[in-house]
Amino acid sequence: MKFYLTLLLIILNITINSQNQFQQFINYVNSLPDPSSKQAAVDSFIVYARTQGIPFITGDSANFIYRGSVSSISIAGDFNGWTPNWNMTNLSGTNFWYYSKVFESDARLDYKFVRNGNDWILDPENPRQVSGGFGPNSELAMPDYIQPWEINYRNDIPHGIVVNKIIYSTNVGTYYQLKIYLPPGYDSTSAERYPTVYFQDGFEYITLGSAVNVIDNLIDSSKINPVIAVFVKPNNRNEEYAGSKRVQYRLFFVNELVPFIDSTFKTIASANKRLVLGDSSGGNISALISYNHPEVFGYCGLHSGAFWTNNYEAYNLIVNGPVKNIKWCSVWGTYEGSLPANMRNFRDFLLQNNYQLSWEERHEGHSWGLWRATTDNTLIFFSPYEPNSIGLNDENYLNDFNLEQNYPNPFNPSTKISWQSPVGSHQTLKVYDVLGNEVATLVDEFREAGRYEIVFDASSLSSGIYFFKLQAGNFIQTRKMMLLK
Template sequence: MSASISRFLLLAILLGLAPLADAQSFSNWIGGLFGTPEAGRQARVDSLFANLPAGQGPIREADRAWFVYSGNATSVDLAGDMSGWNPSMALSHFSGTNFWFREFLCASTARLDYKLVLNDSQWVLDPTNPNTISGGFGPNSELAMLDYVQPVEVLDHGYPACTRTTHAGFFSPQLQNSRTIQVVTPPGYPDEGTYPVLIVHDGQDYLSLGSLENILAWMAVERPQTRLPICVCIPPVNRSAEYDGNQQTAFGQFVMDTVIPFINQNYATAPDDPALWGTMGDSSAGDIATYLVGEYPQQFGRAIAMSPYLPAAQYARISQRPIEDFRFWMNWGTYDIATLLPLIASFRSMLEERGVTHQALEYEEGHSWGLWRATVEEGISFCWPRESAVSPEGRSERPGRMELRAWPNPFNGRLRIELGDHPQEAQLQIFNLQGQSVSMGLEQEQAGRWVWEPGELASGTYWLRAASGQQVSSRRILYLK
């Protein structure tokens, strides 16, 4: 590869990998490789991978991602949220090289889990991509497109911590088994007197994979308009049977007759106010969460269901329960499990037709803890707003966006920032791609105007975020030393 082509490719990669220099930048590079004599192709491939900045694979453009692999193999396939986890998306092999590639079209806000499958048998993380997301079967590589904003609330910001109390050997006479229940109280407990209670199914996963404690600690500082619940994290013993099988009724009785009396006896709750009791779960745990709020309306007035399995029995329960002071929050991914999507669509229509106060949100993601952990804060905020925070009808859209401008972009040395709306109340922060705040060097010149000098920070992509009340706006910025 000539020095001029190499410099162009490196600059294109640095200027975004999404978008690259233009919407067809990597397509043009592929075309150039086709035009290269076979004897010279491997050298161009080697130069590509040598110049690919660490952490920048897949190569991302505005509306697509290019998955690339360099290595000896008989086949390379892509498996992930985009394929229903079937290794059915083959990467193309470029003759005369060890280079494999595949173009994937998606929204600029997409975030998807995936792995590469080598030789039809070896499932591996993408070696060009150090970014991973943990799931129930271990880590997966994470494709986060350029307009996806990592959830800062899942990190440990050093805010006052929650308190976790472990109740081991918690026996269920209804199910004739025992489990460890963990109760998380928010920072400052019990200063507010009585608290909402959230029964969390797949409770251990919400603690370990869902970063529940970090989220509550972050919300205590950053979301004062939300009443934070006591979270009762219950793991399953026989998950399929308890959540959507022949033990569902007994599990419900276990929650009602054993868990709740224990919580009322030992924690600051409001036993007789369904508006202060909720239930949350993901996937099949979303089924049991919906079952409880439908079967026991006298106890539960709030539900959070993430990518839920919603069979006809839960549709019937919710279609018949009273809707007064009832809130239902749900989400799902565009790339979610295919069999769930029609059930979710039907359930959502029923909520709308009945006039249930609800929020139903679709994201360009899959059936993943990456989606669920990033939306815990939204679900809790919807369920328990303080009276002045959210209208009784609830929110049907995500928070509005303010006009946020930053120039020059890319920049070297100093970035100027201007906020068009609500400059007096706005809080401005800058994050790296890991979601860590890097706001040192940010100074406000006047209302609505700031300058940022990154100093010793490394060149690369950062995120600028402004928040004012319920309105937020984010912008990608590129720092080049």
């Protein structure tokens, strides 16, 4: 009776003095005289710890615990590069093992236990798991971490549909599997058109990143406008995203995939209504695609972009090249080795050069747990909810004047120029050379409100930089284009 009373007092003291509670328990067990009382104390503590959550959190420390007959047990996870070198300590006279570590109050990390040097297992006392690229992992979530509500499937909201497509790429010489998300209410016979999101590692964004649930929930909660999402499955992601096929894959994306999607579905065929995003190496190829083709993709999303590939090819291309009309959204974790320093430098460069940028650094690792919880940030940055722009179409997305970037760009010898006007007015569209000389007048007349497109044929001009300027009433906008012959 005295033993259980003492144990109860220890547990009560544990709940009051949370900063030291776990170490107090360890000290208490070590003070007990025999293995049977020690094991009884461990058993009672496990029962109590289950009610609080395991790993057992005390203040800013996470206490990993394991109970079982093993010769050794260690921990591998996001926090140590998945090297099982955090060796747990055996509480003398018991089958209880533990390891304590301080983490940020909002940290969220994946981990596994490794028994006897080679048996990788989930934490048997932790019910929280997260899907990863190599199977499920146990999840450590510190007290201030907020679980992402938007990844969960809900029965009580409208859902989009997902259709399967296959496309052959002459650039890469292979077929690609696609899953296309069409938003609730999509009607192929209507005039409504939608922004488009292109996902690298597309099928994993669905299965591991819960992207379809995220889009459904964001649309339903009026966080974003309805979008069409294109989920692309790579055939050899290492070669296509960062290796010998990266150029061919990039050309497949802009010259074959985008035209196929635009011709098949009700998309808005404009760079400022297209987002390409990816995780890790998928972020690397997304950056290469958008920076080389800003006339196709005006938005780029980076989930822990793996810029180290090919001696920082994408990173150096962007920071050493001209500023282009691209808006960036970047997310990374502090537990990703050297990547956080690289992404901070990239962030600083973008901000210093007046790029539009949304960024977030979290206390997490290189994992789908991080990426699935931040896909909403990228989508909201790309297509924030605007009540007047639901059901976008060629005739009625017309709240503002807008002169779009020509496509293709660079071009030879012709290119398309598109613009929109919310009111009727006398409009002029002219082309100038780098010295400011007018070389062509494409439009000089009154036009009603609407969206317009015209083909500019530059067969008679020489290679070089040109500017096209739209003037409609008091609205004036100029863009740059390049003719390469």
